[in-house]
Amino acid sequence: MSIYARWNVAPVINATGTVTRLGGAIMSPRVVEAMSVAARESVSLEALHAAASARIAEIVGTEAALVTSGASAALTLGTAAILAGRNVARMQRLPRGAGAAKFLVARDQRNGYDHAVRLAGARLVEVGYDERTSGAGVRGVEAQDFADAMNPERVAGVFYVQRSDGRPPLAEVVNVAHRHFRSVLVDAAAELPPKRNLRDIPATGADLVCFSGGKVIGGPQGTGILCGHGELVASAALQMLDMDDHPELWSPPEAFIPLARHHGMPRHGLGRGFKVSKEQIIGLLVALEEFLERDLVAEAQARRDWLNTLAERLRSSRYRVEMLESEHEEVAPTLALHVGSRAAAFECCRRLRAGDPPVYVGHARLADGVLLINASCLREEQLQPLGEALSLL
Numbered sequence: 001m002s003i004y005a006r007w008n009v010a011p012v013i014n015a016t017g018t019v020t021r022l023g024g025a026i027m028s029p030r031v032v033e034a035m036s037v038a039a040r041e042s043v044s045l046e047a048l049h050a051a052a053s054a055r056i057a058e059i060v061g062t063e064a065a066l067v068t069s070g071a072s073a074a075l076t077l078g079t080a081a082i083l084a085g086r087n088v089a090r091m092q093r094l095p096r097g098a099g100a101a102k103f104l105v106a107r108d109q110r111n112g113y114d115h116a117v118r119l120a121g122a123r124l125v126e127v128g129y130d131e132r133t134s135g136a137g138v139r140g141v142e143a144q145d146f147a148d149a150m151n152p153e154r155v156a157g158v159f160y161v162q163r164s165d166g167r168p169p170l171a172e173v174v175n176v177a178h179r180h181f182r183s184v185l186v187d188a189a190a191e192l193p194p195k196r197n198l199r200d201i202p203a204t205g206a207d208l209v210c211f212s213g214g215k216v217i218g219g220p221q222g223t224g225i226l227c228g229h230g231e232l233v234a235s236a237a238l239q240m241l242d243m244d245d246h247p248e249l250w251s252p253p254e255a256f257i258p259l260a261r262h263h264g265m266p267r268h269g270l271g272r273g274f275k276v277s278k279e280q281i282i283g284l285l286v287a288l289e290e291f292l293e294r295d296l297v298a299e300a301q302a303r304r305d306w307l308n309t310l311a312e313r314l315r316s317s318r319y320r321v322e323m324l325e326s327e328h329e330e331v332a333p334t335l336a337l338h339v340g341s342r343a344a345a346f347e348c349c350r351r352l353r354a355g356d357p358p359v360y361v362g363h364a365r366l367a368d369g370v371l372l373i374n375a376s377c378l379r380e381e382q383l384q385p386l387g388e389a390l391s392l393l
């Protein structure tokens with residue numbers, strides 16, 4: 001019996017993917033075991049954070065890294081780091097009184113995670129025009145739009161949401177920002193796989209990059225990574241850690257938080273509520289090392305095989321199925337089920353969610369009358385009940 005059933009909660013068939021609202025990735029036995037062992041001893045969180053920083057930084061190729069409570073928290077802490085830098089008095093005042101507190105963002109990159117940036121006290125200023133979406137022309141936001149808006153007295157940095165086909169490309173935006181001595185904070189939460197993005201995105205020179213730990217990396221759902229410039233990562237760490245120690249006794253690992261560079265010891269910062277536990281840090285480290293070794297091409301092929309089995313089963317249903325291949329071989333395909341209209345797609349979703357067991361499918365294309373089947377969080381024994389639920393639609 002499922003442990004969730006003890007509290008009268010039905011586990012679901014997740015054909016959506018590693019989304020937070022369904023609990024993110026399924027963790028491997030090695031990750032779960034490491035967390036369980038880690039939970040049984042006490043440890044200095046600062047020392048553990050410093051060790052994790054060094055290891056993750058080595059993996060992603062940056063000066064430093066911080067395990068955060070998710071990519072969204074990493075965005076807030078990254079913003080706070082850019083706003084306060086080494087200035088302890090500023091850390092204490094955030095989210096108010098940050099001085100130059102504006103972040104530039106491409107107009108077509110605005111999204112719900114904006115809130116994570118605004119939470120630290122930054123104001124978002126949109127730049128450029130998205131003439132393709134509005135139908136008014138052929139141009140989108142361009143690097144020059146950032147340059148034109150780069151008023152150094154008012155602008156603290158740039159918030160950039162990474163996509164493989166994002167325009168203008170991150171490297172161009174970094175270039176413009178650095179010409180004006182401003183920092184770039186990148187949301188790359190879900191940009192894995194491909195695996196190489198772990199290094200390639202930071203290698204653009206972006207000052208801070210955020211990844212989600214609980215998506216394809218397969219770490220604890222409540223973890224993320226903030227990586228980049230050492231001084232900014234130290235600022236983010238200072239604004240997250242528990243600061244209730246005597247200044248005379250406090251001695252964080254020098255390589256992680258260089259004390260001589262900070263004037264004084266801040267009190268609990270803006271990120272104190274974003275704590276990560278020792279078990280989560282260990283879980284993320286083990287998951288990340290496992291992620292490096294995983295054969296993502298083989299995993300994608302295994303998922304393709306499952307989806308083919310499912311497609312075979314649905315061939316006699318009244319709906320057309322279509323395999324949607326991704327552009328990268330490490331990214332598994334998804335199966336599209338064409339159910340007709342938007343209204344039919346919503347009705348199918350409702351019926352699937354109300355089923356026993358409840359089934360959640362990808363809902364990004366319901367407006368086109370399409371249900372998406374993503375196999376990344378499925379278990380093999382769920383293929384049969386999933387096929388049955390779908391064939392009954």
Ligand SMILES: *Cc1c(COP(=O)(O)O)cnc(C)c1O
Pocket residue numbers: 020069070071072073113187188189190211212213214223224
């Ligand atoms: C998932 C996601 C986030 C949030 O990541 P968490 O680790 O759940 O906090 C932020 N931005 C984008 C684009 C995402 O896809």
